Amino acid sequence: MKTYGSEPGAPDPDPIRVGISEFVVSDSGQTLKSYGLGSCLAVGLYDEDSEIGGLAHIMLPDGDANDASEDKPGKFADTAVRAMLRQMVEKGASYTDVEAKVAGGSDMFDFESFGDGVGQRNIVAAREELDKLGVPIVAEEVGGQRGRTVVFETDTGAFSIKTADGDQEVREL
DSSP states (O other): OOOTTSSTTOOOOOOEEOOTTOEEEESSOOEEEEEEESSOEEEEEEETTTTEEEEEEEOBSOSTTOGGGGTOGGGBHHHHHHHHHHHHHHHTOOGGGOEEEEEEOOOOSOOGGGOSOHHHHHHHHHHHHHHHHTOOEEEEEEOSSOOEEEEEETTTOOEEEEESSSOOOEEEO
């Protein structure tokens, strides 16, 4: 009997899409993908020893100031990072071994009257929450004025980025 996906060279199964305001934690080597990050921020957390990882597609910076964060913790940088880390530890990740990779947070539009854009505020909020929780950021590609798509391999921790600026290059963080 042939089992597809287990043979060398067999195609990988489709990645799990992590949409806006969502996060997914995996302990079974799944590929997670977030499309169309503009001002949104992708935060990938990974514990190499347990091969447990998670990816959040964060839309806004501060959930603690918003009552809706309980219904949708993945929407906000602070609540998404905490909730994802909690789920990873529940699945067997070691809190002290988790590392982060971050991408996105572009300022797609220039509105000087609003001060820092949402993208920049998302970056700051995620960095602050990760620092508060003692999770080091080992790689990041943030800011700028271009959209990104992120692919996160939870069996290896590979975190790759493709930009939406016509460049076909895929960069590994």
